[in-house]
Every structure is written in structure tokens, then in C-alpha cells.
Amino acid sequence: MSATAPAAVRPIAEICAEVRQGHLSARTRVEGFLAAIAAKDGEIHAFNEVHADAALKRADAIDAAVKAGFNPGPLAGAVIAVKDNIVMREGKTTCSSKMLANYRSPFNATVIDRLSMAGAIFIGKTNLDEFAMGSSTENSAFGPTRNPWDTSRVPGGSSGGSAAAVAARFCDAALGSDTGGSIRQPAALCGCVGLKPTYGRVSRHGLVAFGSSLDQIGPFTHSVGDAALIYDAIAGRDDHDSTTSDIACEPLAAKVREPIKGLRVGVPREYRSDANAPEVAAALEKAIASARAFGAEIVDVDLPLTDIGISTYYVIAPAEASSNLARYDGIRYGHRAKLEAGEDLEDLYSKSRAEGFGPEVQRRIMLGTYVLSSGYYDAYYKRALQARRLIKDEFDRAFAKCDVVLGPTSPMVAFPFGGKSDPLSMYLCDVYTVNTNIAGIPGISINAGFAEVGGKHLPIGIQLQAPAFAEELLLRAAAMFERAS
């Protein structure tokens, strides 16, 4: 392993301070990113759509505001890419699906309005596995995204476009969504920071629904400090999302570099599995050693249901998806099939959905329909909800003994295209990430080194998980690991 990260990227807070002081022009920054995208995104395909004109217009407005003596906000001039399942009035919102290939949202997601209020600039919409279903971005109807570290390999998924856009330096930060690891796993595979906040901490109003009891929006960034800054802008109660919490939400960016004295880091024995690739296992041991070196106490904890997580998740998530995706019927919006003579309304539904959805989406809708169908509900769905409680209880017991849980984000580094062609083998990539969503707790992936494979350097991620609403603890702990790596 060797540290091959390119020169460190400046903190967003520092960049935005210069924009606010008028020392740095937002337009120059946007032009720089647009040039990088024009030069390299033909190969990477991080973006479904680049909003060049809108971004430049917005940058000019920010520069003009600064010149006129106004403060555009804490994210003044920060350039952000948005996963294409988060709606914006600007451009299209496709979910990388033929179903929504021409969909234009009549409103902005709450996270978009909040970032906008903070002074951010949106540069475009990023590619994903169709409707956020996948772990490689190969399921996009518009072609896969390539990993900037090795373009013969996947960037992870489902938010692969957002991870690649940050890794390729096409933006300062990106938004993703995480239902079972879709922020943290691509962050690990692309060598960036990916944060999934607590369920209920960030509004999902305007996030195209997949698994509503699991979905969460979060940032991809170059550093833990940047993640805290974006999190501060998007977190908090929203009247448009009744699942957002009333629990007070303190700004974190100013505190994130404060170390935690006597941090207790729990390492579940189940996370030190033989199934981990050797380079992943080595990076985890190195992270444990560095935690000891910065004064943390390493605690053995047990999460014996780690292994049952995939089974639980692949009942609950498809069940919720089969219900959420029932809205795509070809009537009000989305793809509508052409009917032949004699075909009726039901044919319109079934043909439109079969033409509009790709194979993985159809598979999950059918799986969800199966586990919810009469005679199977108790055996699959009810049992998965019972497993869900046991998994949450298990985390509660672990967090009685430690502050954060440490482990690998993904059992493997980025794999070659087509490397997981069997659906089940793709699902098993999520073994360390799904239980975070099942329990509703926050998790973060940060880079923990690189593996040298075929002359390329492939990033390795480690994940920290914390109790619900303990984002401050999580981010401060992550910053300690970041400094030590």
C-alpha cells in the first residue's frame, strides 16, 4: 500500500471565505470545473447532465452579491453535483431510468433549496444505478460511470456518479442517497468521504422514493470537515418530510476538528471476516493500530446478526420499492407505451412499466411483490421486520460498550465491469452497510489507504457507525482517523 492521493484539496470553508471576501471569483471556479468535466467526463461519465449555463449564471450572481457587499452564505461559491434522483427545477431528473428520461421536476428538493440558500452552485446531475438500485452504477439506463482511479473498474453504487465526480475533481462536493450503502460504498471505492446521516436528520422531500424507511440523503466530499459543512446546511426538521426529527441539530463544522478524549472504538469480530479481501483486512488492522496510537480504546463488540442483514434488507427494501414504484403507471408522467388494437388500460400499465424499467428494477419490484403477497407476508416480510428489531437491539448493546463501531465499508476494492453479473453476488457487496440503514443510525466512510492492483491504486474505505443522532461524535471521530491516516 502506498499513499498516492493527489495533492490535498483545499477545505470548502477556506474557499468560500475567499469568495465571500471577493478574493476568489465564483465564476472562475465554475469555469475551472466545467473545463475539467469537458476534458474528462467523456471517459468517466459521472454526469447525466451538466448545467453549465445555470451554474455560470449563478456564479455571476454570487460574485455580484459579494461586490455589492452582501454575504451569500457559508457555502458561497461551493460547487456541488447532485445525484439524479434528487429533484431540481433546473434540467431533468431521470433516476438514470428510461421511465423518467424526460422528466422535469416542478419543484426543488428541500436539500437543494437549503444548499442554495447557503450560497452553493449546482453544476449538474450525476449518474446512478437506475432508481438507486445497485452497487456498481452498471444498472444505469444511460451507461455506466467509470472509476476515476481505474477506468476499467466500477465506481461502486448506487451513487457512483456523485462519488466519481468528487474523486475526479469535477466539483467541491456532491449529494447522494443511501438506502443500503449507496453513499458509503461508492465513497470507499472512489477514495472520498461519504456520510449517511441518521434516519430523520435530513429531509427526503424531493428524493425519489425507493425504500422509505431506509432512504437518506448525504454528502460526498474530499474531507470530513467538508462533510460537516454540507451536513450543517442540509440537516434539520422540514415540514415537507414528516419523518424529519425535532431533536435539536447543532452546527458541527466549527467543532469537527476537536478530538474526543477517551474515544472508545468498537471493533466487531464479525467485521474481521475471512471474506474481506486481504488489502481491506490489512487497512482495517492499520486503522485499529492508528486508533490505539491516537489514544483511543479498542473494544471488542459482537454484532452476530451482521450476516443476516443482507437477507433482512433484501426483503424490506424491495417490499418498500414495489410499493413506491407503483406510481410509475404511464398515466401522469414518465414513459407511456404505445398500445396495439384491443389492448386496454391494464396493458398500458404493464407495457409501460416493462419498457420503462430496467432488469434490476423489475427484479426488485417482483421480489418485493412476492414477499408481500398472500401466504408469504408472515414468512418473509414480518420476519424481516422482527430481524430488524433484533439488529437494532444488537447495535444498542454494542453502543453501551463503545462510542463508534469501526469496520470496512466494503469487503473489496473496486471490481472490474461485469465482475458481479449474478444479482446475488452484487447484493453481498453491501454486507457492512445495510444494517446501518436497517437500524437507522449514521455511518461514514473515509479513505484508509490504497491497494496496488495491476499498476493502479485502488482506494480502500473504512466505515464508522454511531448511535442515532450522534453525528457530532461520528464526524469528530472520523476526523481523528482522517488525521491519523
Place this chain on the structure above:
Amino acid sequence: MSDTTGSAPTDADILKIARLSRLSLPASQVGTVRTQLSSILGHIAKLQALPTEGVEPMAHPMKIVNRLASDEPGACMPVEEFLKNAPAVEGRYLAVPKVLGEGGGA
């Protein structure tokens, strides 16, 4: 459906699921879908071995109670805006195939 829980679905089960899912599934794909779903369901069958007696199912990760909005009319989206995404429009209405009567499907 015909099978007992835990055993693999049959072609007839797959066709029934596709119909319930409102997905037209060509006969040529039934076998592939059956193989893939069987493999996934085989993995999910691990849940059957989990001792769950007396465990209260948990549908949602947080103790969140429904929040009601105040019952006051707010701004509505203009009809024109809403219809921009409609696949077929007649005047100010969504156009759909005939539902009732001769040739109707419902």
C-alpha cells in the same frame, strides 16, 4: 401460490408475481427471472432460522409519530405546470385509454 415457503417459485408463480407487479413479462424471460429470484430467495431463507418468537416487528427505525399540517389552504401547483410531464394531454386533462364500456379494460 403453489409452493410452501422457502422452496423455489415455479414458472406459474413468476407469471403471477409479474401480473401483480403490472410488468408484462415475455415467456422467453420467465425461466431467467425464476432462476434469479430463486437464488435470492434461497439466500433470504436464512431468516427462517432466526429465533423471532415474541419479537415485535419493527417497521420503522425511529419513534416518530405522525405530524399533521395545519388545515389551511396553501399555494397549488398550476395545472399547466403539472401537465408538462404528462405523456398525453387533452385540453387541461390527462388523456388515458378508454376505461369503461365497449373496449374498456377496467
